[in-house]
Amino acid sequence: SEKMQQRESSKTPKQALQVQHKHQTDLSAWRKGRRIDPEKSVQSHQSPKDQKNYSNQGSLEEALSYFDKVQDRVDLKKNSVLQEHLTTVESIALERGLPSEAFDVLLKVALNGKLADTVNTRLLKSLVPASVIPETSVVSSVSWLCVSKCSGNVQLLFLRWLITMFDFIDHKEQLHALYGFFFSFLQDEKMCPYVCHLLYLLTRKESVKPFRIRRLLDLQAKMGMQSHLQALLSLYKLYCPELVTITLPGKMKTYFKNSEGPWKAAVNKVTRRNQENSRVFRPLFLGTAQPQSRKRKWNTQLIIPASSTNRNSLDEDREKNCVDLYRMNKPFPVEQLQSFSQLLQNIHHLEFPSQMGSVLTNPLLLHYMNCIKDESVYLRLYYWMGQTLQEECTWCVADNNLYEEEFKDFLETIYKTECFLQEGFSSCEEFLYKSLPLWDGLCCQSQILRLVSWIPLSSLSEIKSHLYDPLAQLFFTSSLYFKCSVLESLKELLQNWLNWHLIHSDSESDSQVPPLNTTLSGLVNMVAELIHFVGWISTVALRLENNSTFLLCFILDFYETVCDMYLKYNLPLLIMPPAGVFYPALLSMDSVNLNQLCYIMYRYRTNLVAAKENELSKKEIRQFKFSSQTYQEYNQYIIAMVGCLWTSSVFQKDIHPQGLCMDDELLKKTAVQEFKTSFNIVNHPAMMGYAVLFLQQAWPDDTTFNFNLIKGKKWNWYLEYLYAQGLKGLKVFIESSINRVSQAS
Numbered sequence: 029s030e031k032m033q034q035r036e037s038s039k040t041p042k043q044a045l046q047v048q049h050k051h052q053t054d055l056s057a058w059r060k061g062r063r064i065d066p067e068k069s070v071q072s073h074q075s076p077k078d079q080k081n082y083s084n085q086g087s088l089e090e091a092l093s094y095f096d097k098v099q100d101r102v103d104l105k106k107n108s109v110l111q112e113h114l115t116t117v118e119s120i121a122l123e124r125g126l127p128s129e130a131f132d133v134l135l136k137v138a139l140n141g142k143l144a145d146t147v148n149t150r151l152l153k154s155l156v157p158a159s160v161i162p163e164t165s166v167v168s169s170v171s172w173l174c175v176s177k178c179s180g181n182v183q184l185l186f187l188r189w190l191i192t193m194f195d196f197i198d199h200k201e202q203l204h205a206l207y208g209f210f211f212s213f214l215q216d217e218k219m220c221p222y223v224c225h226l227l228y229l230l231t232r233k234e235s236v237k238p239f240r241i242r243r244l245l246d247l248q249a250k251m252g253m254q255s256h257l258q259a260l261l262s263l264y265k266l267y268c269p270e271l272v273t274i275t276l277p278g279k280m281k282t283y284f285k286n287s288e289g290p291w292k293a294a295v296n297k298v299t300r301r302n303q304e305n306s307r308v309f310r311p312l313f314l315g316t317a318q319p320q321s322r323k324r325k326w327n328t329q330l331i332i333p334a335s336s337t338n339r340n341s342l343d344e345d346r347e348k349n350c351v352d353l354y355r356m357n358k359p360f361p362v363e364q365l366q367s368f369s370q371l372l373q374n375i376h377h378l379e380f381p382s383q384m385g386s387v388l389t390n391p392l393l394l395h396y397m398n399c400i401k402d403e404s405v406y407l408r409l410y411y412w413m414g415q416t417l418q419e420e421c422t423w424c425v426a427d428n429n430l431y432e433e434e435f436k437d438f439l440e441t442i443y444k445t446e447c448f449l450q451e452g453f454s455s456c457e458e459f460l461y462k463s464l465p466l467w468d469g470l471c472c473q474s475q476i477l478r479l480v481s482w483i484p485l486s487s488l489s490e491i492k493s494h495l496y497d498p499l500a501q502l503f504f505t506s507s508l509y510f511k512c513s514v515l516e517s518l519k520e521l522l523q524n525w526l527n528w529h530l531i532h533s534d535s536e537s538d539s540q541v542p543p544l545n546t547t548l549s550g551l552v553n554m555v556a557e558l559i560h561f562v563g564w565i566s567t568v569a570l571r572l573e574n575n576s577t578f579l580l581c582f583i584l585d586f587y588e589t590v591c592d593m594y595l596k597y598n599l600p601l602l603i604m605p606p607a608g609v610f611y612p613a614l615l616s617m618d619s620v621n622l623n624q625l626c627y628i629m630y631r632y633r634t635n636l637v638a639a640k641e642n643e644l645s646k647k648e649i650r651q652f653k654f655s656s657q658t659y660q661e662y663n664q665y666i667i668a669m670v671g672c673l674w675t676s677s678v679f680q681k682d683i684h685p686q687g688l689c690m691d692d693e694l695l696k697k698t699a700v701q702e703f704k705t706s707f708n709i710v711n712h713p714a715m716m717g718y719a720v721l722f723l724q725q726a727w728p729d730d731t732t733f734n735f736n737l738i739k740g741k742k743w744n745w746y747l748e749y750l751y752a753q754g755l756k757g758l759k760v761f762i763e764s765s766i767n768r769v770s771q772a773s
Contacts, residue, residue: 091116092130095137114147118154125158125298128198132162135169139186141177148182152189156294158302163199166190170206180218185290187222192291194229207235214247224256225284228411231260233267233404240264241271256284259411266404284415365392375400384412388445398449413442414455421463423471432471439475443482452482452524461494469502469510477513481520485528488553496561503565508576511569515582518562522589525555526597533598552601555593559603562586567608577618583609584624591628594635602635602654604661607686614672615707619714619755627757629669630764632662666765673712674766676705709758710738710746722749 091113117134120126126134137143138151173183197203207230213223227235241264248257258276265272360374371378371392378396387393387409397405422432446452456479467476483495503514529551566583573579587609593599604610605628613625639654664684671678672688682689705711710719723733726742738746751759 087116088120088126088130092133096133098137098142110147114150118150121154121156122294122297124301125156126154127158128160128162128165131155131157131165132168135165136172139169139172139178139182141179145179145182148178149185152182152185153290154294155189155193156291156298157193157196158298159196160198161193161196163197163202166197167202167206170209174209180216184219184222187219187226189291191222191225191229192295194226200230204230204232204235207231211240211243214243217251220247220251221254221256221284224260228259228263228284231263231267236264236268236271238271245274259284263404263407266407362386362390362393368392368395371395384409385416388441391448394445394448410453410455413453414458417455417459418462421459423463423466423468436472436475439472439479443475443478446479446482450524450527452479452484454484457483457486461490464495464498467498467502469506473510473513477517480517482524483521485525485551485554488550488557491554492557492561496557500561500565504568504572508573508579511573512579512582515562515566515579515586518558519582519586519589522555522558522586525551525558526589526593526599529599530597548600552599555599555601556603559590563603563606563609567606570608570612575612575616577616577621580613580616580618580621581624584613584621584628587628588624588631591631592635594639600639600654602632602639602658604632604658604665607684610665611668611686611688614669615713617713619718622712622714623755623757625757626669626755626761629662629666630757630760633666633764636662669761670766672707673709674762676708678707679704709750710735715750718750718753719746722746725749 094109094113095117117126117130134151134155138148138155143151169186172178173186178186207227210223210226210230213219216223241261244257244261244264248254248261251257261272261274262276265276360378362378365371365374365378375396378400384405387397387405416438420431420435420438422435442453442456446456460476460479460483464476480495480499483491499514503511562583566586569579570576570583583605587605590603590605593601605613610625613621616622616625636654636659640659664682664687668678668682668684668687671681675681678688679690679692702711709715719735719738720733722745723730723735723737726745727737730737747762
């Protein structure tokens with residue numbers, strides 16, 4: 029219509045430019061084409077399917093014109109024209125998304141009270157954008173709430189729509205100016221949860237005022253400890269801790285209910301369709317191509333929108349004319365951040381985007397999070413991440429299994445962010461605790477186990493019941509390769525905890541959201557519990573998998589970290605491996621495992637000697653001292669190893685309760701002639717291959733392979749031969765422990 033064309037021509041050049049950078053639907057492209065090319069030239073290049081879409085777009089023009097002219101109340105059942113246009117809007121919106129210019133008309137008619145609630149509800153549920161939603165349309169629609177012409181249910185649905193579509197709005201400045209208006213709606217008990225959610229998204233430091241804090245506290249006294257009120261108070265307290273003096277729960281929780289129910293499927297469908305039809309690559313950012321937004325809303329949030337924190341064009345022109353001193357006091361929008369030098373220059377007045385998910389893919393913003401201790405950024409990120417993980421989990425939410433690949437990508441992005449920041453997210457920890465009992469161990473296996481390795485330090489009771497117990501059930505009933513993957517993940521978890529302790533051992537923790545238990549005693553208890561858990565599942569797993577060499581390799585990798593905790597990580601704790609791990613490694617058929625066990629026992633000795641020397645010199649007054657049981661277990665193991673590999677007396681002198689000590693009468697029944705020497709470094713099943721090769725080189729003409737020839741001077745030659753084969757663990761063990769035991773005896 030003529031009026032619609034005038035509205036199109038009134039759009040500013042800036043808005044048109046912004047649309048060009050979005051994935052336009054065929055409708056918006058057609059409308060631009062209509063002003064440039066004749067209708068016939070457009071249709072001549074279209075397929076039959078495109079011509080059908082072209083016809084639908086014409087119908088949308090008519091529908092928008094109809095709704096724009098509605099003046100009197102119309103009955104839906106008695107008006108076929110209204111039914112037809114309403115169906116047109118719904119079908120096109122749910123299939124292709126609506127163009128930006130449609131929102132001004134449809135929001136106005138849905139909120140001005142001229143149509144029945146049934147029609148208004150259907151219109152609001154069909155407001156799915158093809159690209160962006162103009163801020164001016166949203167602000168105009170908010171003004172209709174002032175006159176109270178629409179019902180409470182329609183107002184509630186509008187707020188839910190606004191929260192769901194918040195990241196599709198092209199600007200936010202005018203919305204921020206309406207902060208006080210939205211705040212006034214807190215008095216409505218039904219709207220209060222959704223108003224708190226919207227305010228949470230809009231809150232800046234300048235939004236926090238004493239009168240607003242008092243109002244929230246009054247509401248909390250009236251309604252009780254509501255999660256949505258706690259969320260807003262927590263954000264206020266982060267911005268202005270001196271104004272919010274009450275104690276709030278420190279652990280993150282799900283603050284808000286899911287608001288995107290009516291629009292979620294439609295947004296997914298439109299996004300997927302636009303991705304399939306798009307032939308335009310996204311612009312480069314920081315020298316690398318931005319990842320394509322996929323089917324899910326969280327994946328579209330991983331891209332920083334060009335207008336996420338933009339001012340209007342007048343503000344930009346005004347800023348260009350201001351002196352540098354003035355500009356230094358203005359917030360710096362993140363979409364203008366292109367280099368590390370820019371980050372350093374503007375680090376104290378950087379304005380984060382409304383879409384916190386975009387932070388995960390921006391290395392400059394991650395550097396900012398590492399340098400500036402802005403707890404509000406972490407709180408917003410944790411809230412967004414926790415909400416998204418809960419809603420998109422493919423095994424916790426029905427009908428999400430079709431998006432497993434997208435969810436994998438999201439989990440992978442979180443893991444990479446945790447590696448970059450060198451700390452785990454508490455929202456991710458909460459997600460793991462809730463989802464692991466429902467997990468089958470197959471879906472997103474690699475990603476879940478990687479996230480487990482970054483679980484932050486928390487209370488011992490929580491990690492035992494929420495992590496160890498469900499993980500153990502999966503561990504014992506899954507394949508060998510899953511068991512190895514779990515052990516690798518728990519090893520990395522231990523290393524991350526130890527690295528955290530090493531960094532913070534000489535200074536107070538400067539973590540953005542400190543763990544619940546960061547004291548030395550708390551850390552020691554957490555690490556000890558983890559080591560005991562791994563020892564238990566490893567013992568059982570070796571029995572289940574018939575002492576698999578492959579599995580034993582991962583178990584020993586874990587204990588290679590454990591044996592060096594005192595010297596390498598400055599943690600006053602050493603725990604020996606259980607007998608169910610030590611003896612299978614000692615009697616292993618593989619030389620790699622035996623060599624690694626020798627190295628581990630050498631490092632245990634080095635750490636224990638250093639600890640004993642520190643205790644005797646009294647240079648350090650430590651709260652923690654190694655128990656005598658640790659030294660006793662080490663001595664029992666070292667006697668068994670020396671008796672097995674060197675003195676051939678393991679069956680007589682092994683004193684461990686689960687050791688190899690046996691009566692000679694019982695050993696004779698085995699029919700092994702030289703049972704005493706059957707596990708020394710010559711006859712050991714893991715070393716026999718080296719002994720054969722040594723005999724071939726030393727006595728090339730002897731084909732009897734008489735191992736008894738390796739003695740005296742030949743024994744020393746054999747040792748040098750073993751060392752030359754790369755058995756460094758065996759070398760350091762013999763040089764440190766064998767001589768010491770021989771001298772003592």
